[in-house]
Amino acid sequence: MHLVCFERKEVRTGLPAVAEAVLPSGALPPGLEGGAARPGCPRLGALLPTGPQAGDVVDLNRALAVRLALEDVGAPEAAADAVLPSDPLAFLRRLDISLAEARGVLDFVTSSLGRWDAPDLVRAEVVLPRRQVRLAAPVPRPGKIVAVARNYGAHAQERDGAAPEEPVLFLKAPSAVIGPEDDIVLPRASETVDYEGELALVIGRRARHLPIERALDCVAGYTVANDVSARDFQNVRGQHFIGKSCDTFAPLGPALVTADEIPDPQDLGLHTLVSGELLQSARTKEMIFPVAAILAFASRLMTLEPGDVILTGTPSGVGAARRPPRWLRDGDVVEVEIERIGRLANGVRREPA
Numbered sequence: 001m002h003l004v005c006f007e008r009k010e011v012r013t014g015l016p017a018v019a020e021a022v023l024p025s026g027a028l029p030p031g032l033e034g035g036a037a038r039p040g041c042p043r044l045g046a047l048l049p050t051g052p053q054a055g056d057v058v059d060l061n062r063a064l065a066v067r068l069a070l071e072d073v074g075a076p077e078a079a080a081d082a083v084l085p086s087d088p089l090a091f092l093r094r095l096d097i098s099l100a101e102a103r104g105v106l107d108f109v110t111s112s113l114g115r116w117d118a119p120d121l122v123r124a125e126v127v128l129p130r131r132q133v134r135l136a137a138p139v140p141r142p143g144k145i146v147a148v149a150r151n152y153g154a155h156a157q158e159r160d161g162a163a164p165e166e167p168v169l170f171l172k173a174p175s176a177v178i179g180p181e182d183d184i185v186l187p188r189a190s191e192t193v194d195y196e197g198e199l200a201l202v203i204g205r206r207a208r209h210l211p212i213e214r215a216l217d218c219v220a221g222y223t224v225a226n227d228v229s230a231r232d233f234q235n236v237r238g239q240h241f242i243g244k245s246c247d248t249f250a251p252l253g254p255a256l257v258t259a260d261e262i263p264d265p266q267d268l269g270l271h272t273l274v275s276g277e278l279l280q281s282a283r284t285k286e287m288i289f290p291v292a293a294i295l296a297f298a299s300r301l302m303t304l305e306p307g308d309v310i311l312t313g314t315p316s317g318v319g320a321a322r323r324p325p326r327w328l329r330d331g332d333v334v335e336v337e338i339e340r341i342g343r344l345a346n347g348v349r350r351e352p353a
């Protein structure tokens, strides 16, 4: 399943339209209020995988409430909130229950879309056309972002030559996260902002002391990340934390692809393009420490919690290692594409003086 966090671009329809869409009488079933997605309220959705509406967003919580209302379940919205919350973090905290419900409700929606006598799920605000929504990061505010430095041999070489003997971890501030429709902002204070295309994991089960052979069990899914870095702070001044944590320096998305769809995270192609020029190209099997080893190592020292994000390191080809260096510029577009997971594209603009 491709889970997304979305908000509606503008308020539309109202109670009567929703009511007509769900019941022929035009009345809302008891307990089903009109309120669905609104601007400014990010909600969890899933992308429709196939059919003429492929890529449109299903409001999962709304879909369950509508289904329960049609089944005459009392207080359908409260019942839906209890098992399939619209908040991405609440969803991850009860991952097994939420995922099972999400799969069931996505089946309900896809089978309804093919039936002439089904409720109008677009008017009921269960299915939202892609153009009507704005996507946020699939985890808009992670608990922590743990990143791995120099995890591809060729990148370690282009940076300082040494391959680390154990994963070298650092933190990025959760406030740096932006979504797939947001711009990376080059801070006034930095002249040398760089891109790093990376595979990101999202934790779905609390984990401490993970054995390596079961380490992937804690992963809810995978997404695409750009570990944007201000090199003049990170390297020149040794200010690693702040050089990695400027506002907008952690683009994530567009979707969280659930772990069942990615049986082998070490066999994915990764490409980074800046304004159309291919600058990074690798496969995740080139990682020095595979995903499971990173998780096992980190969980020896800290609890990994649902909603934490792990960035697994970038391959060679970053801007700082090029001659001349290729720093991000106002007007650039950075695209990071990972096979089977998606393509994350962000514009770049300079912070106004």
Ligand code: ZN
Pocket: 147, 148, 149, 196, 198, 227, 311, 313, 314
């Ligand atoms: Zn990185």
